[in-house]
Amino acid sequence: MTHTTFVALSYAAAVLLIGGLALSIWLDGRARRREIAALETKGVRRRSTASKEQSHR
Amino acid sequence: MTETTASAGWFTRLANPTRFISLSGRVLPWLAIATTFVIAFGLFMSFAAPEDYQQGSTVRIMFIHVPAAWLAMMCYTVMAVSAIGSLVWRHPLADVSVKAAAPIGAVFTALALITGSLWGKPMWGAWWVWDARLTSFFVLFLMYLGLIALYRAIDDATRVARLSAILVLIGFINIPIIKFSVEWWNTLHQPASVFRMDGPTIHPSLLYPLLLMAIGFTLLFFTLHFMGMRNEIWRRRVQIMRQNAARQIGADT
Numbered sequence: 001m002t003h004t005t006f007v008a009l010s011y012a013a014a015v016l017l018i019g020g021l022a023l024s025i026w027l028d029g030r031a032r033r034r035e036i037a038a039l040e041t042k043g044v045r046r047r048s049t050a051s052k053e054q055s056h057r
Numbered sequence: 058m059t060e061t062t063a064s065a066g067w068f069t070r071l072a073n074p075t076r077f078i079s080l081s082g083r084v085l086p087w088l089a090i091a092t093t094f095v096i097a098f099g100l101f102m103s104f105a106a107p108e109d110y111q112q113g114s115t116v117r118i119m120f121i122h123v124p125a126a127w128l129a130m131m132c133y134t135v136m137a138v139s140a141i142g143s144l145v146w147r148h149p150l151a152d153v154s155v156k157a158a159a160p161i162g163a164v165f166t167a168l169a170l171i172t173g174s175l176w177g178k179p180m181w182g183a184w185w186v187w188d189a190r191l192t193s194f195f196v197l198f199l200m201y202l203g204l205i206a207l208y209r210a211i212d213d214a215t216r217v218a219r220l221s222a223i224l225v226l227i228g229f230i231n232i233p234i235i236k237f238s239v240e241w242w243n244t245l246h247q248p249a250s251v252f253r254m255d256g257p258t259i260h261p262s263l264l265y266p267l268l269l270m271a272i273g274f275t276l277l278f279f280t281l282h283f284m285g286m287r288n289e290i291w292r293r294r295v296q297i298m299r300q301n302a303a304r305q306i307g308a309d310t
Contacts, residue, residue, distance in 0.1 A: 003114045006179050010118040010172040014125075017171075018277070021164045025284045032291035039295065044302040046294055 072149050074290045081283045088280045096273035102266035109263065118176040120266055123251075124274035126169035129197060130232055132162035132278060136204075137229040140222035150286065152218035153293075155225060156208055157285030161278060163201035170198060181245060189238035190246035193231055200228045214293070 099120070109116035136158045142151030173191070174184045185191065204221055211217040239248040250258045257264055 001179075003179055006175045007114055007117045010121060010175045013171045013175070014121045014168055017164050017168050021161065022281060025281055025288065029284060029288045029291070032288055032295060035295045036291060036298070039298045039302065042302070044298045044305075046297050046301065 074149060074153070077150055078287055078290060081287055085280065085283055088276060088283065092273060092276040092280050095269065095276055099266060099269035099273045102269055106263055106266050112180060115176055115179055116263060118172050119263075120270045122169055122172035122176060123267055124271040125165045125172065126194070127271055128274045128278050129162055129166040129169050129194075130235060131275070132158050132165060132282075133197065133200075133225075133229065133232055135282070136162065136225045137232075140225040143218055143222040144226075150290075152214075152222070153286050153289045154282070155204075155218075155221055157289050158282055159201055159204045159208070161281050161285065163198065163205060165274075165278070166194065166198040166201055170194065186245050188244040188246055189242040190235065190244050193235045193238050197231055197235060200224075200231065 103117055103120040106117075106120075108114050112119075136155050139148075139151045139154035139158070142148040143155065170191075173194075177186075178184050204224060207221055207224065208217055211220070236249075238244060239246055251264070251267070259267065
């Protein structure tokens, strides 16, 4: 293998690993936001919100 | 108002996950833009830099290997500080910070190990040697994997927060070992050439791209860490909401 191949492989590994990590974190965030939105649509609230609403009554 | 109360107020305000989500939401786009520009400029400078008289073009591997290795250690240091916050002050975001940082640290460590190996083969004639620097760095990778496994193995959030914080603090002993391994033992890995008492030994034409890439990687770490922390806060909210929904169903029946 030439020196250029070692350099290319290193940068490919960087793109693959960091790109994969960034993508997985972004997809995870999108999935969590969707879950929260779906639960809120069903009328499910967090306790803090519920207790705040009760205290306002 | 004293300085102590002012800092306590700031600390308490930041401890609120909802406030963190709001603040980080405002900071993240700017952080992502800064990361992109600095890394793009760093890459341009890296490839515009001259080849090393001994290493040839493989010196370009250093522009990702060295920042990845620094960040792997900085990430663990951030986790150790967060672990103290988790154990001493029970800061609500401290455990979130530790959990979100672990996979990022694992990836940076893996990248440093892979690129180091890809540099080692043409320069040393070996993919891997069990010298003190490489071995201690491999131990860091195993510690990251262990922490990720621990978070996945235990469901009780309070218990896993305390256990992981203790584990992180015990494991922090490895960070100075990694840093000083090249001085304490006879290693194939070269000694420090940037952070030295007598100043860097690298020519500015190679040092500046390296430092720029290090700044870019640091910005990247904080971008990903903030994103990961937001995800973890949302994950915990989903859990609470599901528990509330289940409780509601139980109360209705």
